[in-house]
Amino acid sequence: MMEILFGTVIINSWVLYNHGKPVQMPKKNFMEAIIEALTQVPILTETANECAAMPKTNHTFENKGIKRRNCAGCYNKLRATLNSKDAQRKTKKIKSYCAECNKGYCAKCFYEIHL
Template identity: 40%
Template sequence: MNKKGPKVMKWMDKRNVLMLTTCKDHDDNLIDTGKKKRGTDECIKKPGCVLLYSKTKKGIDFSDQMSFYYTTLKRGIKCWRKVVMELIFGTALINAWIVFNSIQTDEKKLPKRLFVEKLIESFIKKEIDEIPAPESSARHYLEKGEKRRRCVGCYQKLRTFLPSREADKKSKKILTLCSQCKKSYCLPCFNEKHS
């Protein structure tokens, strides 16, 4: 619609698809996808901009998916905090991890969790396993366990209104456990139990 600025396109697939784009490569010509409709064997054609979008959006979907795992986002009133935290600990961290793995050999590539742990260790200049425990031995604190287990607190809460199997399926699986009780707790349940 406008050769110098953004393009506005409307295309009818199963329903109307309205597109607004500033990309010069986005083409409105119908291109054969190589697929055929069931029953009629009619060739499926789509605009070039839809095909280009579908092809290139995979990287963003992958980045969003990977930043969702081990997310640092918490509820809050100030929305700008969420944006800043997502940019630093989501997008930037994922980009660094992808670049790190792209220059490594297959043997040296790290999963995201190990990459984040190595990054933390480089900032605090200690290995995570070597961080000393609190001074008081009688004090309860969370420590990292070896195996993922179900949170005891979440299970007990769910058990009040669900059968044991359902509560077992829906309770959180976590690595952390109480240093004194030796029971697995997520952070909210630990704080409730040991407040």
Template identity: 35%
Template sequence: MFNYNRHMKRFHSQERWELLDRVPSPSTRHVLEETGPAAKTRKRCVGCYKNLTKDSDSRTAAKRAKRINTRCSQCKKHFCLDCFNISHIKCNS
């Protein structure tokens, strides 16, 4: 049988607790969540809008940015899956 804890045996008990403190708890991780019915809660993706405003004006960027109904669970900013995985590592607000 495979021993999943074989790497943890190398550490002393105090070091184990220090390692556990470094692991982010589920409440502090940033994950995407759906906000509700898509017809009422769709917003523009923050990442797509920011990238589009670099090349064109805000009105054009607003037309071309993705409309999504997912947002970060911690900072409540709306992101599409691509922008969330690429640029949203931690909350910068």
């Protein structure tokens, strides 16, 4: 119950923060700013941790997966607004993946993250 209330407070705050501004802050950045302000700990993004150190040219989109995986990009987008169980349930199940990262990605998320 508290998670729903807290999520509603965050979304309402984000809407009010962006109201009337010509350039709006993305919801993810707004949530990260609040977390950093409350915890005094900088947030490292997934791409900074895992994929940024590798040259992007080595990443190849493979569509030959045997088992279906959750799309890592879709999961991260849903996770910004949902709890982990709901995000996992609603994430696309795909057979494609990045051969370098060994993570499942739908075509849209692969190209958003790696190009």
